[in-house]
Structure formats: structure tokens, C-alpha cells
Amino acid sequence: MILIIGCNQKTNKPVKEKKQETRQNPVIKRIAELKAAGYEIVDYHAHLKGGLSMEELLDLSKKTGIDYGIAFNAGVGFPITDDVTLLANYNRYKDYPVYIAMQAEGREWVDMFSKENVSTFDYVFTDAMTWTDKKGRRMRLWIPEEVFVDDKDDFMDQLVGKIVGVMEDEPIDMYVNSTFLPEVLQPDYDNLWTNERMDKVINAAIANNIAIEINARYKIPSETFIKRAKAAGSKFSMGTNNTDKNLGTLDYAIEMIDECGLEPNDFFKPVKK
Numbered sequence: 001m002i003l004i005i006g007c008n009q010k011t012n013k014p015v016k017e018k019k020q021e022t023r024q025n026p027v028i029k030r031i032a033e034l035k036a037a038g039y040e041i042v043d044y045h046a047h048l049k050g051g052l053s054m055e056e057l058l059d060l061s062k063k064t065g066i067d068y069g070i071a072f073n074a075g076v077g078f079p080i081t082d083d084v085t086l087l088a089n090y091n092r093y094k095d096y097p098v099y100i101a102m103q104a105e106g107r108e109w110v111d112m113f114s115k116e117n118v119s120t121f122d123y124v125f126t127d128a129m130t131w132t133d134k135k136g137r138r139m140r141l142w143i144p145e146e147v148f149v150d151d152k153d154d155f156m157d158q159l160v161g162k163i164v165g166v167m168e169d170e171p172i173d174m175y176v177n178s179t180f181l182p183e184v185l186q187p188d189y190d191n192l193w194t195n196e197r198m199d200k201v202i203n204a205a206i207a208n209n210i211a212i213e214i215n216a217r218y219k220i221p222s223e224t225f226i227k228r229a230k231a232a233g234s235k236f237s238m239g240t241n242n243t244d245k246n247l248g249t250l251d252y253a254i255e256m257i258d259e260c261g262l263e264p265n266d267f268f269k270p271v272k273k
């Protein structure tokens with residue numbers, strides 16, 4: 001590739017410089033080092049969204065060294081609402097060299113799909129971004145118009161209760177978009193995620209053998225949370241939750257490996273079925 005990097009000021013002719021095909025991104029370099037040291041670098045929360053094809057994703061994987069788990073959203077209001085559509089998606093993609101995941105949505109999914117079909121997937125995950133509060137208001141926390149915060153602490157206590165409930169009641173391998181707060185509460189993240197609240201989530205994850213996602217898009221959970229969870233013996237996963245073609249390079253998760261001293265054994269490892 002020839003890049004024009006400026007003009008020679010005396011001759012006014014373009015100055016050309018030969019560059020390598022891919023300029024080395026420091027995160028990609030760090031990913032290669034981590035893999036050499038025994039880490040599996042997998043984005044377990046990738047979606048074929050925004051027109052992203054499996055072929056494009058595999059090309060990207062070659063460039064970055066990141067492996068992928070492709071997740072299909074299933075639940076009320078999503079394209080997959082029954083066993084037939086659930087299995088059709090699995091069968092369409094199962095032979096590709098990626099993990100195939102079910103992203104269970106809302107709280108109703110447990111009764112919508114058979115256990116047998118759910119267990120076909122390499123792993124299953126959900127988040128606690130969709131729930132109904134004690135006044136009966138169904139919220140999707142990423143949509144500001146659907147969020148109701150009458151009192152911050154009361155909201156947090158309900159949220160933590162929902163997260164723990166999801167972990168205790170739903171057969172999942174991974175809790176994603178971990179510790180996500182609606183936009184209105186994000187500036188207070190560090191104050192609202194008190195030690196007591198963090199510990200309730202961490203303890204429930206460990207008790208139910210559920211990995212906690214380090215999410216690269218939202219840059220959550222905080223470093224404080226991750227260090228606390230590691231000290232308690234929690235397992236982690238890395239994920240992006242892309243909404244378009246831009247999958248990035250797991251930058252925040254890679255940064256947290258170094259900042260929090262995470263080791264290969266601290267990470268969740270599914271078995272490819």
C-alpha cells in the first residue's frame with residue numbers, strides 16, 4: 001500500500017512512503033503476546049448485525065487473532081421465539097470455526113424453548129437489562145424512555161435483586177453487559193455499586209458457576225469490581241455486544257487483563273459441540 005503522507009515543501013511533489021499492509025495496532029500485538037502466554041482470546045459476545053457476514057468476521061479474526069462466539073438473540077420481541085427458529089439458526093452456522101451461543105432475552109425465555117434445544121448451543125448467556133420493577137413497569141435499561149428511577153438506591157437494590165434472581169433461576173453460563181446502569185445513573189456508577197452490592201452479584205455468580213462478562217463496548221464492570229470478583233474466585237469472559245459491523249479488538253477487556261492481573265485460568269472456557 002502506498003500512502004501519501006504530505007508534500008515536499010521545495011518541489012511541491014507528493015511524498016510517498018511504503019507501509020506494511022496492516023499497521024500494527026498495539027492491542028493486536030498484546031493479543032498475540034497473551035495468546036503465546038496461554039490465554040484464549042475470544043469475543044464470546046459477537047453478533048452478525050449491521051450486515052456483518054460470517055466471512056467478514058472470519059477475515060477479521062485472522063487479522064486480529066481474536067476468536068469468536070456468535071450469539072443469536074432469542075426471546076419476546078426478537079427474531080427467535082420458538083424451538084424451530086432457534087434450531088434453524090444453530091444449524092445454519094454450526095459448521096463454522098466459531099462458538100455458537102444463545103443470547104436469552106427478557107425473563108420469559110426459560111419457558112419458551114425446550115431444555116434440549118437450548119443445550120445444543122455451546123453456551124447460553126443473558127443480561128439483567130430487561131426486567132419489571134415492583135410497580136409493574138417492564139424496563140429495558142438501554143432505552144432511556146423505558147427506564148424508571150424513583151429513588152437511586154431503591155432502583156439499585158431492585159437491580160441487584162434481579163441480577164441475583166437471574167443467576168439463581170436461569171440456566172445460563174455467562175452473565176453479560178455486567179453491572180450495566182441506565183444512562184441516567186451512569187455518572188454515579190462508582191457510588192451506586194457499593195461493596196455490598198458488588199458482593200451479592202459476585203457471590204451469586206460463583207455459587208451458580210456463571211462467568212461474568214468484561215464488556216468492551218460499555219467498558220464494564222469497573223476495575224474495582226473485576227479485582228474484587230477475581231479475589232473471590234469468579235470466572236470471566238470477554239465480549240463486545242456489537243450493534244453494527246464494528247467489532248473492535250476487545251480493548252477494554254485486554255486492558256483489564258493487565259490492570260487486574262487476570263490469568264488464563266480466570267476465564268470461562270466452553271466446549272465446542
Ligand SMILES: [Zn+2]
Pocket residue numbers: 045047071103241242
Ligand atoms: Zn448481545
